[in-house]
Amino acid sequence: MLKDYPRIESRSVNAGKVTEIAGFLMAFTVPVIALYLDGREVLREARFIPVEKLRDDLKRIYEGVFDV
Template identity: 90%
Template sequence: MKDYPRIETRLVNAGKVTEIAGFLMAFTVPVIALYLDGREVLREARFIPMGKLRNDLKRIYEGVFEA
């Protein structure tokens, strides 16, 4: 995420913070969820293709912060 300094990240262990799974409707691990102005704009879960994730993050970041 060092390439996207304006995105705040949080790592949450759903085993320790059990309420988060229900709140995010994340019933498998791992889950990556990206929110923009309170709206989910990206979700990847279980088997996360890193190339696709990088491309999606780049597209979203450039669209929001470099527009």
């Protein structure tokens, strides 16, 4: 899905291997998708992630930020 948004950088973290990340991000279930903009969280989806809603939210945020 992110291939449609080339200016978004993605990172994947295995909370089982980097246990501090769960507390830092307050992510106590998996999977978690968190989108940050200028150090501020602007989107979070967890556990059961509705794909179409995620797609719509990403599009709205991307177009708003990058004026596409």
